[in-house]
Amino acid sequence: MRLGTVAILVILLPLMLSSVTAALRPKKARALMLSVNVLCLLMSAYLLIQVLRQNAAFTVSMGEIGAPFGNELFVSKTEAVVLVGFDLIMLLSLLSGGRKIVHDISINRISLYYTVCSLLLAAMNALVLTNDIFTGYVFLEISTIAAGALIFAGSKRGALMASMRYMIMNLLGSGLFLFGLSILYSLTGELLFSGILQKVSEVAAQGKYTGALFVGLTLISLGLAMKSALFPFHTWLPNAYSLSTPASSSLLSSLVSKAYIFLYIKIIARGVGLSVFRESGANDVLLLYAVLAIVMGSVDAIQQHNVRRMISYSSVAQIGYIFLAVSFATRQGLAAAVFQIFAHSAAKAMLFPAVDRLVEVSGGNENFRDLRGSGYRAPVAGLAFAVGAFSIEGTPPLGGFSAKVFVASAAYAVGSWRMYVALGALAISTVLNIVYFLRTVVTVYRKSDRQPNAFFHQKVNAFRAFLCAFIALNLFMGVGAGSIMQLINGGINIW
Amino acid sequence: MDGAFFKTLFVDHMHETASIVLFSIGFTTLLLNKNLIKKIIGFSMMDNAIYLFLASYGYIEGRFSPIYRDGNTDSGLYVNPLPAGLVLTGIVVSVSVTAILLALTVRLYRRYHTLNIDEISEIVRREGK
Structure with missing residues (x-):
């Protein structure tokens, strides 16, 4: 099969089958959604293998129309590896959260839930692969709608309001992003990243329209920062994550906001250009907010x-790390950001289902004091929670540790006051992370002497297996960090 | 600020100024207004302001819409169809978002019997205790 066809199918297959899913019975809808997800995972693995074998990046034109009117997809090593990671984490989240979907969502809505998941998968894959900023906007909105539906699908009180x-x-955020995009378009007349990069550097070299360029860039940054819950725009996040069903929480925390950040990284590196981004000063503003996010997110987490x-x-703080790495405006920083996206997604997507099980065997109360001894009542969930917590704290040999090393070395390479601020924030937040996670x-x-309740005797073997897969993924993130980073760098260096 | 400044702002760049003003009104309404329906109106206004911005850049005076005219294939005669295409796509996107927002509002109203977002939050908080 041609590589271009595969890249297009990764987006179109879940998009088209989502409408079929809606018409099926819950069990069949689940089976269809999961098989589509597996297919997408296989196809993205195929893309990765092809990109590695030919050691090149591919541009896929959609239809017969070339640039600047046509639409394009772009696959390099970075995109391929991010695609594999996202599809894998999506699959594992749905599998390990699937147990509770039946419980949390009324029976006649389950098919619709999987429809929304299918849409989300399509939007995610499109955001990773697209080479066109406006297509990015359209799929951004699709994933916003899907994520909104994922939140209110749960029957919990307050989920509608969240x-x-x-x-x-x-x-x-979308409004600001679209306005920024329009300004960029009116300056450059291009929508494809390669075209924008060329025109923006021409414009910047002539020293014209610096004001308009700055406004456009700021609006795009602000919009995407709002959408991915960078401090102080994170107020929607805690309710949205904690009131939805565990599968939704996993998907929202590990994929939705991360896909926005990946789009932002692509816009900066492949659209606007790193030097223009650095000269605009927008990166320093981003640095400030990232540091605030890291510290305040951890402080807020301690109080819960x-x-x-x-x-x-803790997601707020972790998103701060990602933006911190982006704000260095170096290729090394961007690669560290992509790795941090991976490490955090793998850990967070595991934490939500694990915590849900721990809460279940502890009488259904989410206060952390009530979890006493739950690690013995649900051993695998307890282990998964410990692994996830240690990964986010940054304990070797888990993914979070490698991510922190990469961010710190990127900070070291940048030098100047930015290095001190960044390393200081990393140090403070590591201490704070340890406080609340170790606790x-x-x-x-x-x-504890709590008697086992009804949930304790539930058969959860499949759930355990999925959590074990998650644990393995987190270990792999740490042990195989070097090779993953090589893949990420392989793409970013030729962007 | 002399007359020339206002001329640039309100005459030469009338569309941009208008769209930025409309965008700001819509943005503030969506952010600050307590009434859910008014928030949705603000959202529509915000998006439409951006479409006005895009569409005004897509129009060049004296050129025709990009449909063949008397078999004339000179591209200098027509405007670029892309901005109009973007606006159309954008309208479709915002219509679907408006639909889902309205559906959410209906569900919230049925449950809490008010459209005031602060009151709903208050009820949710009281229920939680």
Whole structure:
């Protein structure tokens, strides 16, 4: 099969089959969605193998129309490896959260839930592969709609309101992004990243329209920062993550906001150009907010007694790391950001289902004190929680450790005051992370005399297997960090 | 700020100024207004302002819409069809987003019997206790 066909199918297959999913019965809808997901995973693995074998990047034109009117997809090593990672994490999240989907969502809505997941998969893959900034916007909106639906699908009290708040903040972000994009388009007349890069560097070299360029870039940055919950735009995040069903929380925290950041990385590196980004000064503003996010997210997380809210707030800090690495405006920084996206997605997507199981065997209360001894009542979930927590803290040999090393060395290469600020923030937040995660891990493994409840006897072998797969993925992120980083760098260096 | 400044702002760049003003009104309404329906109106206004911005760049005075005219294939005679295409796509996107927002509002209203977002948050908080 031609490589271009595969790249297009990765997007079109889930998009087209999503409408079929809606018409099926719940079990069949689930089977169809999961098989589509597996197919997408296989196809993205095929893309990765092809890109590696030919050691080149591919541009796929859609239809017969070439640039500048046509639409393009772009596959390099980075895109391929991110695609594999996203599809794999999506699959594992759905599998390990699937147990609770039946429980949390009324029976006649389950098919629709999988429809939304299918749409989300299509949007995610499109955001990773697209070479066209406006296509990026369209799929950004599709994933916003899908994510909003994922939040209110749960039957929990307040989920509707959380979804509304999520939609409002995200639509504000989309509006700013679209305006920034329009300004960029009116300056360059191009929508493909390669065209924008060429025209922007021409414009910047002549020293014309610096004001308009700055405004456009700022609006795009602000819009995507709002959508991916960078501090202080994170207010929607804790409720949205903690009130939805575990599968939704996993998907939202590990994929939706990360795909936006990946799009942002592509816009900066392949659209606007790193030097223009650096000269505009927008990166320093980003650095400031990233540092605030890292510190404030951790401080907020410490204050939480509800364990799911605590994990949600820790996402705020982790998103801060990613933006910190982006704000260095170097290729090394961007590669570190992509790796951090991976490491965090793998850990967070595992934490939500694991915590859900721990809460279940502890009587359904989400206060972390009630989790006492739950690590013995649900051993695999306890282990998964510990692994996820240690990964986010940055303990070797897990993914989070390697990510922190990469971010720190990127900071070191940048030098100047930025290095001190970045390393200081990393140090502070590591200490804060240890405070709240270690506290919870210790609580989970404390002896308690709680009697096993009904949930304890539930058969959860499949769930255990999926959590083990997640644990393996996190270990692989740490042990194989070098080779993953080589792949990421392989793409970013030729962007 | 002399007359020339205002001339540039309100005459030469009338569309841009208008769209930025409209965008700001829509943005602030979506962010700050407490009424959910008014928020949605603000959202529509914000998006339409951007479409006005894009469409005004797509129009060049004295040129025709990009449909063959008397078999004339000179590209200098027609405007670029791309901005109009973007606006059309954008309208479709914002219509679907508006639909889902309205659906959410209906569900919220049925459940909490108010459209005020602060009151709903208050009820949710009280229920939680």
